[in-house]
Amino acid sequence: MKVLVTGGLGFIGSHTVVELQNEGFEVIIIDNLSNSSEEVLVGIENISGKKPVFEKMDLREKNAVISFFEKHNDINGVIHFAASKAVGESVENPLLYYENNINTLVYVLQELQKKDDASFIFSSSCTVYGQAEKMPITEDAPVQMAMSPYGNTKQIGEEIITEVAKVSNIKSILLRYFNPIGAHPTAEIGELPIGVPQNLVPFITQTGMGLRQQLAVYGDDYPTPDGTAVRDYIHVVDLAKAHVVALKRLLENKNIDKVETFNLGTGTGSSVLEVIHAFEKVSNQKLNYKIVGRREGDITSAYANTDKANEVLGWKAQSTLEESLASAWKWEQKIRA
Numbered sequence: 001m002k003v004l005v006t007g008g009l010g011f012i013g014s015h016t017v018v019e020l021q022n023e024g025f026e027v028i029i030i031d032n033l034s035n036s037s038e039e040v041l042v043g044i045e046n047i048s049g050k051k052p053v054f055e056k057m058d059l060r061e062k063n064a065v066i067s068f069f070e071k072h073n074d075i076n077g078v079i080h081f082a083a084s085k086a087v088g089e090s091v092e093n094p095l096l097y098y099e100n101n102i103n104t105l106v107y108v109l110q111e112l113q114k115k116d117d118a119s120f121i122f123s124s125s126c127t128v129y130g131q132a133e134k135m136p137i138t139e140d141a142p143v144q145m146a147m148s149p150y151g152n153t154k155q156i157g158e159e160i161i162t163e164v165a166k167v168s169n170i171k172s173i174l175l176r177y178f179n180p181i182g183a184h185p186t187a188e189i190g191e192l193p194i195g196v197p198q199n200l201v202p203f204i205t206q207t208g209m210g211l212r213q214q215l216a217v218y219g220d221d222y223p224t225p226d227g228t229a230v231r232d233y234i235h236v237v238d239l240a241k242a243h244v245v246a247l248k249r250l251l252e253n254k255n256i257d258k259v260e261t262f263n264l265g266t267g268t269g270s271s272v273l274e275v276i277h278a279f280e281k282v283s284n285q286k287l288n289y290k291i292v293g294r295r296e297g298d299i300t301s302a303y304a305n306t307d308k309a310n311e312v313l314g315w316k317a318q319s320t321l322e323e324s325l326a327s328a329w330k331w332e333q334k335i336r337a
């Protein structure tokens, strides 16, 4: 079965390509290399033994998207990762985000709408919940006013998919990720943040390697047990496996609704200080950090209610926070060796 993975050379995309190949899928990757490199193909092949077909393309080029689907007219399954995903950048450059995250989704859906049958997996985010009222967060928690253009593009994307489902043969699953961390246990692929990492774990591992002087902890005055903000950190391989399970559900017509939504997390919340202490344990070294003021736009707490993913999707995250951090640390050490 041939599957298109857009953004397939990115962090979550590349790990998902490996899991698709492990399940016998033939994978075609589209990526514009704006936030990744062709080197990732080597890592994927070193793990799975198969080099996926890769077409360098910018999905903002509508005619290129049309030509691609004409050439590969036997593609019925698409996992759509391609998007810009830096919250801060989206505030500074909203139109880049609306063009890149919305137009590209529209162009891909326009091609799938022409088909008698199509299965579409959308990379969404717990960011759509904003600061949810109740923890852990269930899929029917209300979507709240986006805190950034990035978050808004995920909300709009979900709405577009829902509307299109009513007038097409496209079956869709929206996967709302919590906080993806870690790297493949082989350390052949992992996270490759460009410039100064915005996210906590890559900043920690770079500080652990001495690439960063000190980690700034954004606030310890939140209403949480230790005052630092709480998130649900999920291993990227667990996340990747969920995509294969979701795609199979659609390909085998096991979906109950045309559009289904699943939270992908571990179900456990961890504070920033807990992550730091877990990292110190797995790296067997003290981490240099200091408490500073809160970061604009951050929420206090977000962790998933995983019942629906466990019971309906039939998927459960396996890795603990320490295992995830150990894989991130192994990866950081390898790429800096």
Ligand code: WQD
Pocket (backbone or CB within 6 Å): 085, 087, 125, 126, 127, 178, 179, 180, 198, 199, 200, 201, 203, 215, 216, 217, 218, 219, 229, 230, 231, 272, 295, 298
């Ligand atoms: C986690 C916690 C920070 C860096 C974002 C997006 C989300 C998804 C994941 C794309 C927070 C604290 C962080 C630092 C810190 N991205 N922190 N010092 O903000 O929960 O989620 O990334 O899909 O959509 O919103 O992740 O890793 O940036 O922050 O104290 O140097 O770590 O305040 O509490 P976040 P994060």
